Amino acid sequence: MATRDVACRVLGVECHPLPYYTISLETPPDFPEVAPGQFVMALADPGRDPYLRRAFSVFDVSRAEGLPRLELLGKVIGRGTSRLAARRVGDNVHVLGPLGRGFRLEGAGRAALVAGGVGSAALLLLARALHAAGSAFDVLYGGRRADDLACADRFADLASGAGGELVAVTEDGSRGRRGLVTEALEDGLAASRWHSVFTCGPTPMMARVAALATRHGVPGQAALETPMGCGYGACLGCAVPHRDGRFALCCQDGPVFDFDEVSW
Amino acid sequence: MASPPLTSPQAVDLAVRVGTLELGNPILSASGTFGYGLEFAHLAPLEQFGGIVTKGLSLEPLLGNPPHRICETASGMLNSIGLQNIGIRRFLDQVLPDLADYPAKVVVNLFGTTPDEYVRLAELVEPQPGIAAIELNVSCPNVKRGGIQFGHDPELLGDLVRRIRAVTGKPLIVKLSPNVTTPAAIALAARQAGADALSAINTLVGMAIDTRTRRPRLHTVKGGLSGPAIKPIALRIVFDVARASGLPVIGIGGIETVDDVLEFLLAGASAVQVGTALFRDPRTAARLVGDLRQRLFEDGIASARELIGGVLLEPGA
Numbered sequence: 247m248a249t250r251d252v253a254c255r256v257l258g259v260e261c262h263p264l265p266y267y268t269i270s271l272e273t274p275p276d277f278p279e280v281a282p283g284q285f286v287m288a289l290a291d292p293g294r295d296p297y298l299r300r301a302f303s304v305f306d307v308s309r310a311e312g313l314p315r316l317e318l319l320g321k322v323i324g325r326g327t328s329r330l331a332a333r334r335v336g337d338n339v340h341v342l343g344p345l346g347r348g349f350r351l352e353g354a355g356r357a358a359l360v361a362g363g364v365g366s367a368a369l370l371l372l373a374r375a376l377h378a379a380g381s382a383f384d385v386l387y388g389g390r391r392a393d394d395l396a397c398a399d400r401f402a403d404l405a406s407g408a409g410g411e412l413v414a415v416t417e418d419g420s421r422g423r424r425g426l427v428t429e430a431l432e433d434g435l436a437a438s439r440w441h442s443v444f445t446c447g448p449t450p451m452m453a454r455v456a457a458l459a460t461r462h463g464v465p466g467q468a469a470l471e472t473p474m475g476c477g478y479g480a481c482l483g484c485a486v487p488h489r490d491g492r493f494a495l496c497c498q499d500g501p502v503f504d505f506d507e508v509s510w
Numbered sequence: 511m512a513s514p515p516l517t518s519p520q521a522v523d524l525a526v527r528v529g530t531l532e533l534g535n536p537i538l539s540a541s542g543t544f545g546y547g548l549e550f551a552h553l554a555p556l557e558q559f560g561g562i563v564t565k566g567l568s569l570e571p572l573l574g575n576p577p578h579r580i581c582e583t584a585s586g587m588l589n590s591i592g593l594q595n596i597g598i599r600r601f602l603d604q605v606l607p608d609l610a611d612y613p614a615k616v617v618v619n620l621f622g623t624t625p626d627e628y629v630r631l632a633e634l635v636e637p638q639p640g641i642a643a644i645e646l647n648v649s650c651p652n653v654k655r656g657g658i659q660f661g662h663d664p665e666l667l668g669d670l671v672r673r674i675r676a677v678t679g680k681p682l683i684v685k686l687s688p689n690v691t692t693p694a695a696i697a698l699a700a701r702q703a704g705a706d707a708l709s710a711i712n713t714l715v716g717m718a719i720d721t722r723t724r725r726p727r728l729h730t731v732k733g734g735l736s737g738p739a740i741k742p743i744a745l746r747i748v749f750d751v752a753r754a755s756g757l758p759v760i761g762i763g764g765i766e767t768v769d770d771v772l773e774f775l776l777a778g779a780s781a782v783q784v785g786t787a788l789f790r791d792p793r794t795a796a797r798l799v800g801d802l803r804q805r806l807f808e809d810g811i812a813s814a815r816e817l818i819g820g821v822l823l824e825p826g827a
Contacts, residue, residue: 249552249553251553251791251792251793289790289791294585294737294738295584295585296582297582297585297586297587297737297738297786297790298582298587298789298790299789299790326582340791342553342792472577472578473578473580473581473582474580475580475582475587475589475786475789476788476789476790476792478550478553478792479545479549479550480543480544480545480550480788480789480792481543481580481589481591481789482542482574482579482591482594483579483580483589483591484577484579484580485574485575485576485577485579485594486577487576487577491573492573493573493574493576493577493594
């Protein structure tokens, strides 16, 4: 398995605005290729509180002067994420990855990418891959208010370049359509707009997305988020109830699951 | 001290014995923190481990507990995995043949819900040359009908160990619970029943609450606390049970640095297991082997064995 454990130099931290931030990391030249939906475990601080690494979807990948760069999109929630946001240029962040099973793009057709808040972190590389494959898609990006739609313009550019659009949805109406992102999804599904749905966001939102898509006979995949201890399959902490009655591991069997694999 | 001066870190002798279990170095992975070892060979150099203690194995596979199974706490974490495992037979058939190829000694951690189940497990393990020792899990806090009652009652534990002793000649290590008033009493019972060694400690029962939702952070409400937060407690129990029982002890609890390793050896441990630190960094165990070698070289200590039980105490302490 191509997983590396490497120290990465921080190239920059950008606020979008806080609590959302992106952190750019320079990886060693042989860092493996990252599939859309894969994640890394990042350790910002050699101290013991917080003790465990934090899981981050790989938001974006680029290359400069031969060195691969990873960009992580995060939201400051607790100690771990705030330590990471406080890194400065030149600091080291230890990264274990890439980890997990990413999105499968075969037969995506025209796709809906449904993001809830910082869940968009799992969907930008997917948008890039669809764009590169010449596959049309729309991005439905929801949040409580405008500030929750971090980096929305990057999605808008990719979607419009692929013959689709960004549909912004906020609960307070401060950007785009007022309401819930799942309502926008339901409208499009009713109009048979998409052949597949890809989603990442809060679990209740993804459960609703999966239920709506299934009701309309549209297959889809969700990038799940659970608390993780290790990210590589050792702690067995990230159990996901599987449709077959077992517990899958989010870190190894996922984080991307088909809608019908998960017992929502 | 007439031993010749050390010429290089490579000259340091890291080999230790835990009863009749001989280890190339005193660093093992702790049960439940590194699966069955083999599946993580791409992330950590298994050949450098002194030993690998498997995830707790039962007669039949177990699915484990529903989420949430873990949550982080100050300098540690709570877990309630529920002993999810692949079952002893699949381990013996599919994992052991490859795992036994590594120089690291394979220690199987076994648990049952009845003495008969433990005995059956030990019988299945006994003819396996690739298994160096048995660690008995009598102290998991996360299963309702699990082995915990054995680890909390000297009489029940003594009966259990006697029955297992009767069917195996392999080194028998009893893993102690910290969730009792006097671990030394359990340790003595284990010794009298024929145990070869002790490992200490398992996790401490703990709890955490999400103040926004007012719900426990774990599905099972309570779970096992591990990580650096528990190290002083583990050290105290290792010190106590080593002195009380005279048995060799494998120290477990929050070990992450070479200093932690030395503390446990000085307190009386003959070896240590690294657990939660592997979640943070899968290479911790291998790093500790190198760090220990370097530290002993710098301190002019020819053998790790010289440190065992070497804490200096005032007379009468």
